[in-house]
Amino acid sequence: MDCNKENEGRAITIYDIAKEANVSAATVSRVLTNSTNVRTDKRERILEIIEKYNFRPNAMARGLVDTRSKTIGIMVADIRNPFYSELFVACEAAARRKGYTVLLCNSYCDREQEKILLEMLEEKRVDAIIQMGGRVDEVCTNKEYAEHVNRTTKNIPMMITGKLDGTGCYRVQIDAGQSMEIVIEYLAELGHRKIAFLGGVDSDIATEERERVYRRMLKKYGLPFPNELYRQEGNYDYEAGYKQMEALFAAGEVPTAVVAINEYTALGVMANIRGHGLSIPEDISVMGYDNTFISSLVTPKLTSIDYGYDKFGERIVSSAVAAVEGEKVQQVQYIKTKLVVRDTTGPVNSEQK
Amino acid sequence: MDCNKENEGRAITIYDIAKEANVSAATVSRVLTNSTNVRTDKRERILEIIEKYNFRPNAMARGLVDTRSKTIGIMVADIRNPFYSELFVACEAAARRKGYTVLLCNSYCDREQEKILLEMLEEKRVDAIIQMGGRVDEVCTNKEYAEHVNRTTKNIPMMITGKLDGTGCYRVQIDAGQSMEIVIEYLAELGHRKIAFLGGVDSDIATEERERVYRRMLKKYGLPFPNELYRQEGNYDYEAGYKQMEALFAAGEVPTAVVAINEYTALGVMANIRGHGLSIPEDISVMGYDNTFISSLVTPKLTSIDYGYDKFGERIVSSAVAAVEGEKVQQVQYIKTKLVVRDTTGPVNSEQK
């Protein structure tokens, strides 16, 4: 009875189903897509046979016919970083709500890889591309990459969480300046006057903007900048926080509050402070950025700046979909941040004033 | 000059390139695939035009021709969990080395979703499927899911990190028993006699096996099991660790060492211990499983069981590829674990003996 006597290995197709059901392939396709009405008995017969052979339509063949793949490519720097995984998951959820599938790729911040991945996504005919992290983070846009992207965006709309000068990318960006405003405001109101800002990479847009606003806010509140070590950049690691805090201790310039560029760095800072026998937040307040699950996993729980990942992802994806569908999309959108106070920050210790 | 006067919107194809280069589509295809030799001048002319239009071959059309998609589908419970993201990245790297691409999907432990994703992966004609987490973790295989999988594995080999009775899935599994052996051995040698094992889900294979070996090892070393609370299950959260440790304190049954099912739970345990004014590891040793970046991010750094993610991923993927290529693959493979000692464990406090 089985029609796959010699079918061995070859995947079953719509024609096999059609043959066994004594209908045309078109009719099978109709029940598959639910497009037109098919007589009930035929429909049921077809469904039965589909079930029997566990038939699944070939997505590539379908994709060839449709011009839309209903897929969004998402390129992140490193999915192991909770910032990206939280945002990715939010995007995935938003995409699903819109009837889109996502395709993840990691660039691992490899500049060459970014271009290769872009090409791969083009070949897969994704309807839109979202890039978070990597070249789009840089203050000085890399010309070569911008050109590469420009060719891509001729066919595929691209969303980025940073910037890429001279390209038509749509930007959905964290309002880094606003985030630093609320940070300094908060710490100043707690009575802190010696506030350090540690970590990050100055040539990254998000770091650079926070730094600028950090200095502006110190002035605004009449706070001192006692030593160059109060602002150190380098990278986003635990080690950075650890070493930079150590440098402050070594210089005898101990702040009463430290703002770290992210959670990794904040934890490095905290480890170092404890190594010196001081307490958090009694002796020194520490806070970070990103507010992923890490912030509430550690002891004491970390005060952190939150981006509202769900809404962030939703904004990125719905803008991407809007662009795909030819709607007008804002060129730049800002994500407002929120302070989440936990246990690593508190009023300045009166003795330290 | 441009041949896309009216082409607006329509993607450029191999025929457009061929036409402009005055060659046949086959020749363009040849330079694209580097299959046969093409006269140098033609090749260069073609490459130029490809460059000019930023042409990228349609992966779906290619996929239709090839029977192999060179893609491996990876289904994880939740990519935000570092255990999965570390393993995923290791798999991705291994796949790339073998010339394969990976396609990630999250089941979020939604049982219905797992089936849907399986079907999606079948439609995309992935060459193999890797499932980590979810139904494959369960001690009692869900019959319905097993049936579903059995239909899938008729066409696509499947690798799982747990088990699925009655299916032809290949298993690459952490040797949970061995891991618990080295844990108890280690703690016993440090002089600990009151060792609790907290967290996990007893109906999960990895938890169940560890629990069994935990009890066996206590006997082997002549260690007491002072109270039922020394072994509590529930889930894998921070909260679980926190509450279960609290229960031990409430019962006045304070262990000298706690083995947590993973890092989240370990951190909950640690938070609770500190809340009681005790120190780690001076008063109580704590250790966890998984050894992701989290273990070395917290203070004190967590002693943890490591799986060797790189090798783990490599084993999964190379077995998958072997299966795809029709080679003989071992049905079950075990991953040996390793103890990574850090700062949360130490010799038992002599007063407590």
Next chain:
DNA sequence: GTGAAAGCGCTAACAC
């Protein structure tokens, strides 16, 4: 309501 036929963009056999 249904079948025949064309076509999505590419690759691979087969001629030449």
Next chain:
DNA sequence: GTGTTAGCGCTTTCAC
């Protein structure tokens, strides 16, 4: 070396 031709598996007119 290169062009012609025939599919890959599906959807979608267009007739009937």
